[in-house]
Amino acid sequence: MIPIEFIFRMVEGGGEFIHNSAFDALAINVWLIWILPMIGAMISPLLNKVSKRGRDISPAIFAFVSATLSSTLIPVMLEGDEIHTQISWINSIGIKAGLLADTLSIIISNLVAWISFLIIVYSIGYMKGDRDLARYWFFMLFFIGSMQLIVLSDNFLMLFFGWEGVGLASYALIGFWYRDRSKDYVGRIDHYALAIPQFTSPTHAGMKAFLMTKAGDIFMITGIFLIFMHTGTFEYKPLIEDHTWAENMHTAGLLIPAAVLIFGGAIGKSAQFPLHEWLLEAMTGPTAVSALIHAATMVKAGVYLVARIGPIFFIAADIASAQFFEVVAWVGAITAFMLASQAIVNKEIKKVLAYSTGSQIGYMMLALGIAGLSTSFVEGYSAGIFHLASHAMFKASLFMIAGGLLHVAESRFMDDMGGLKKNMKKSYIAIMAAGLSLAGAPIITSGFWSKDAIFAALLESSYVFAPVLYVMAVLTAVMTSFYTMRMIGMAMFGKKSKHIEELEEHSHHIHEVSALMFIPFSILAAGTIIVGISGPFVEGFIHERLGIFLTNSYGIEVEHEEIKLNWIAVISSLVSFGIGAGLGYIYYIKRAANPEVISKNAFTRGVYKFLENRWYVNSIYYWLFVIGPLFIARIFWKYFENVVVDGINPALEFSMAWWSKIVRYIQSGVVQTYVYAFGIGIIFILIILLSV
């Protein structure tokens, strides 16, 4: 009846257990992993009144405890077991609140928790002196808590709670600097495409992010409704145990639509084509927020969702679900290609990284999609998850380093940086490690191995169009290593830019960032190298764990075989890195050739403009979905609401007044008139009576 009872039952050891495993005692930890950051969020505005120092340290403590708790679940994963705990929630519709910690959610929960913790520590240094820190910590912790809720939930409804929670937190954090000072904008202030500004203020960007992801959520919730209607439950487990719902939906022609609609939510949240445009503007938030959005939370939610529902649809209807996976794979490949091509020409360091995130998430989607189109589901599946993990590490690191560069150079443009490696040795080493991992430098970086796994999965797929996807993926890899080298070269190598020199003249010393900022990104940069060196082992481990998971939880047959290197994949990785990085090195690091050459040729200039204007997608969206509807609404407002509907009142009023005038005219008060009228009336009545 009352919420208090709800809380108590939760504390009493996690409610009822569906599956009795040896690890049931850990159920309470599963709850606390997401509840603790929420509690921390609630506390931070209160601490703001008590102690500023406590307010800034407590988020790190909450994040650390939550991360430790999620690490206590690792033995569960190693055993190939799972914890499933439920408590009553909306009894009258038979909905339970439940959490499910299985291999997939434990891997992602740990990634989220530890990377978030490092970002929180980094934030203490990065956000020092900002005046609204209570709000900042509130939403950062709320963000983490919501993401953990997504990952650990055992049903779609709670997942949606977390899903909208991250949407809300991202809205608040992207628009964190709500005063909209021009230095917080992204984009060049004079950049227009098709008469649409390509620069945005923080609050505009926050709104855009919220509305675009909301568009995806509308699809997603409709898809969830369709499944709910056919099963009467939001939980995943019943979907796996009994497949009659899928048969029913398939005969009704609703199975693939439902799956694709749910994927629509993932498209929005993970910034995939066609809902990718919000991600670039999301750079208006503080850099620590960008790191959190891009590495640990938010965009990974979409990948997690696909990883969660993909196997469900795969086993529920083997043949019928192929179209769903085709959609996933193509969306991923197109996004990967499209955003990588735009990253090549961008001048803002954070936006390059943002394009890169969208593109890399595209790789993950591609891998998960191709999993469903192959005979061996686990190949693509584990490649996707492996890439998710490796991307989370190097991208968080890159963002945190970029935050330091922005801070030092006091500009978001790479043109205003240059030659920073002399003054920022540690940042330089870290950006090389993490950047090479993004570029996929062979053998020693995690990015190489995870990308290689995706290539291998593509090659082994039986899907007809797999070669096309493969070519797109390889081209994307070339572009990725090129823009990474370009970014590092422009920021770190070459001569110091005018802007930096001016700063130094004004006795502004270019210095290394503080230890509080430096340590978190170094840990992650080192991590990518460590994972890189032990690449095949890590890959094999993830492959094996996920194979067991797929067999145990979903009943997908997995052949246990030794991981072999696919030599075509390795060679294409090497070649694409060689071409991309080589070009980048010549143009931007060694500066042997001048990249300005492209402006001499009409064709290359056109391509450059096309890419810089984001393939015009952004502008077209504004025309179609903002200006167009507002125009229609204005027409209705001007000519319908204000004229027709609002005219009802005066029309009634005047017609009444007019009518009363006529009536008043008859009632003249002249007795003779009345007598005449009376007489005529009498005659009429007589005639009527007589004629009957």
Add this chain to the structure above:
Amino acid sequence: MVYYLLQAVFIPLLLSPLAYYITKKGGVTAGTWFTFGIMLYSTIMILLPSLNGYYYEKYNWSQLGEFGLLLDGLSIPFAIIIYLLSTVLVLYSKPYMIHKIEEEYHEEQKSIQATPLKIVSNIPTHVMNHQMGIYYALYMVFAMGMLTTVLATNLIEFYVFFEVMLIPSFFLVAFYGYGARRRISLMYLFWTHVGAVILLLGLITMGLSAGSFDMQNIKESNISVELLPFIAVAIIVGLLVKLAIVPFHIWLPYAHAEAPTPISALLSPAMIGIGGYALMRLLLTLLPSTYESTSLWLSIGAMVTMIYGGAMALMQSDVKRMLAYSSISQMGYMLFGFASISVIGLTGSVLLYVSHGTGKALLFMMAGMLIMQAHTRSFPKLGGLAGKLPMTAVCSVIGALAIMGIPPTNGFMSEWMLFVGALNTAIDEGSTAKIVIFALAMIATAITASYLLWSIKRIFYGRVNEGLEHAKDGSYYMLAPMFFLAILTIIIGIYPEMLTQIIIPYMQNVLGEGVIEVLNK
């Protein structure tokens, strides 16, 4: 027998002259707390019997039937929200109405004085006490009228109180409103009264045809088939005016925008939704077969209202008018849930009344705060207030989330239920029209999110506009009610079982089993 409901209904009515007297003699603070005390006591009188989920009181009345007061699965959520809002808004009214009456007085003084430069004197205490006394007296009658409409079990009783809630609100708008308030209050009176009279025709025909005006008896009797369409049309049209469904909506933006803000905060969330309640009580419960045959048309009207109201809200440059159009759109949601012919959809519709009640009240309270603290309600003159009015900003964002239907606010709970209900029926019936309507209605949720986010952006973000440098949060008389509602919004959003456990059995009972076989396993 404790006469819970009789107390809840008649104590505010009978003591309303005393509220005037106390305010007049003892000052505004005494009057406020007296009114608050009465309303709080009455609210407790509602809450106590609600815990059981069913409570019925009846008294001998006249030849028209019995005077019954009923709390059941349908009326409990409505009754609780009406009285909770009425109670907390008493406190909010104090600083706000003092401000409003002072402003009005100064305007009047200015127009009387020959030389406008002369310093306007302060308002005399006795004038203020008199005005506030009348306000509180009318306020209590208004609240009681809304409550009794919801509790009524007899058609004539229902109609009487349907009008009782109209008259005091008419005076409140006419005495304390903004702009062309007398004209607007008349417009409000005419529209809703004409609607009510059409409704009365339907009610009388229904009563005479059934041989009794008691709802319990009508449910068991057979109404002649020839009269059914006439009755249904009269009831639906009469109530659609109250709900302000397009094209019967034009009175609403005027009345709600120009009413004094605490009254807007009651009119908009609490009063118009009673139209939805009445549809459920009169059409769904008494004439279920007619309900099912009209559902397609109702859902078309609902969908049009959702989109049209939202689109018009986008066009407004006045905060309160924007909120008024938003209410129109929200009533579209409510009607959409109502027309879903499914237990879960109807439950969502009732919950929407609750979430709109809390959410829209919060937003109107925000508008009042802006009028008081920033002295403007026009979007172009606002901006950057998040730093100046942080508490207001937090509460109004929570209110906006409730209207948008974002978890963890109660708006999400109501919206998913009503949408799943509508989709379920559409697919079960295999009706393409209904699926298309559903898709368009989903688009309306995006419009809702747009106009609210845009409004929040224009009010609270960006640069601080000229003249707003000294704006700050109002007193706790205004903030405490906002906090209360904000917390309530989230509690219901996380744990809606408190309400669903009483609504769902009622709806199951009305619709009978079979409509939701799938969900009801």
